[in-house]
Amino acid sequence: MDQVSTVSQTTGVPLAWFLAVGAILFCLGFIGVLTRRNVLVVFMSAELMMNAVNLTLIAFSASLNSMAGQNFVVFVVTIAAAEAAVGLAIIISMVRQKPTVDTTDMDLMQE
Amino acid sequence: MGDISIGDVKIPLPPLGQLVFLPAAGLAIISGIMMITRRNAVHSALWLIMAFFNLAVMYVMLGAEFLAALQVLVYTGAILVLFLFVIMLLGLKEGPKLGGVHAAQLVAAWPVGVILMVQLLLIILFSSQPRSVHIGDIIGNQQVVWNNELVLAQGGNVQVLGQTLYTQFLLPFEIASLVLLLAIVGAIVLSRKEEPAEVEEILPALGISLGRRSLSRSSQEDQVEKKLLPALGVTYAPDATVKEYEQPTVDQPDAIGAGTTAGVELPKEK
Numbered sequence: 001m002d003q004v005s006t007v008s009q010t011t012g013v014p015l016a017w018f019l020a021v022g023a024i025l026f027c028l029g030f031i032g033v034l035t036r037r038n039v040l041v042v043f044m045s046a047e048l049m050m051n052a053v054n055l056t057l058i059a060f061s062a063s064l065n066s067m068a069g070q071n072f073v074v075f076v077v078t079i080a081a082a083e084a085a086v087g088l089a090i091i092i093s094m095v096r097q098k099p100t101v102d103t104t105d106m107d108l109m110q111e
Numbered sequence: 112m113g114d115i116s117i118g119d120v121k122i123p124l125p126p127l128g129q130l131v132f133l134p135a136a137g138l139a140i141i142s143g144i145m146m147i148t149r150r151n152a153v154h155s156a157l158w159l160i161m162a163f164f165n166l167a168v169m170y171v172m173l174g175a176e177f178l179a180a181l182q183v184l185v186y187t188g189a190i191l192v193l194f195l196f197v198i199m200l201l202g203l204k205e206g207p208k209l210g211g212v213h214a215a216q217l218v219a220a221w222p223v224g225v226i227l228m229v230q231l232l233l234i235i236l237f238s239s240q241p242r243s244v245h246i247g248d249i250i251g252n253q254q255v256v257w258n259n260e261l262v263l264a265q266g267g268n269v270q271v272l273g274q275t276l277y278t279q280f281l282l283p284f285e286i287a288s289l290v291l292l293l294a295i296v297g298a299i300v301l302s303r304k305e306e307p308a309e310v311e312e313i314l315p316a317l318g319i320s321l322g323r324r325s326l327s328r329s330s331q332e333d334q335v336e337k338k339l340l341p342a343l344g345v346t347y348a349p350d351a352t353v354k355e356y357e358q359p360t361v362d363q364p365d366a367i368g369a370g371t372t373a374g375v376e377l378p379k380e381k
Contacts, residue, residue: 012126016235018169021136023231025143025162031224032147035217040198041147041155047190048143048159051166054178062173064246065256067275070268071283073178074276077185078287082294084190088197089301095201101152 018059025052039101043087050080131172139165152198156191163187174262177269250279 032045061069142162170179247256
């Protein structure tokens, strides 16, 4: 291997590029979680963060010639699906109590 | 890759992988930025779908074809459609404004996120890359390096992923199935109508009072009754159907009215 490790013999793209994209997407999701007040968009930003981590896992998996990373991604997708189902159910039941999706108005437990 | 020659000028082409990677990465990042800045939640969801598709392209480049398919089928096909479904089900057309009361939050969050991004990029781009990358997995007692030749010899990415998933990761796989089962049950319990209509029929038959509240009414109807009707000068009158059940009063209207009849011991009358 030369000094820059590429993720596979065929693509010729350095590993660091994939990691950089993963980091940027993770931070975008992070900013989205912090700034947005629509609870659904906050949720979607969390999904974006999870996908950024998935990209990092797959990039390392390809770089290290290991299948562990890809197996991890299968579990992350599983948990993301479960999380989305339960989270959206919680949102629906909260909106039934108080018709708003604004996180600053979701203070049912303070009343 | 060959070069493009125009006359005597030779323009070197980057490797094919980079020609695929750069548009996919750029579109993914642009889609992410658009996703977190759109006011309309539906637009955000559509941009997120765009980002997911571009991530799937990168998964294919990394030799994870099965996960790319999974990304398109599960994430965009199931999860994002569920999001869109909920957004439209809730029917709140315009989301909360950006900024507003919490403008300080907005001002603080962007620098924090950008600083984090710069830090991560500095770490990634200037840290020493691993030199020897033939690590592979330890299966049994032997080291298996899943390079391209071995993966192809096994039949491809799907076969290799299946082999490792059902051997090395069998226990987590089974636990994941339990998590999914719990998620199904949890989603059904959480999202069903809080006050099922059958309870209204069953409880009186057991001789239990429902108190003032009708169980089948939604909270919106409750609000209309409590706020709107007095404002219009109409006196509040509970449902006639409920009224006739009021005679055998039990002193726990709240516990029953809360809708969690499953966990509450139903007091028997007589």
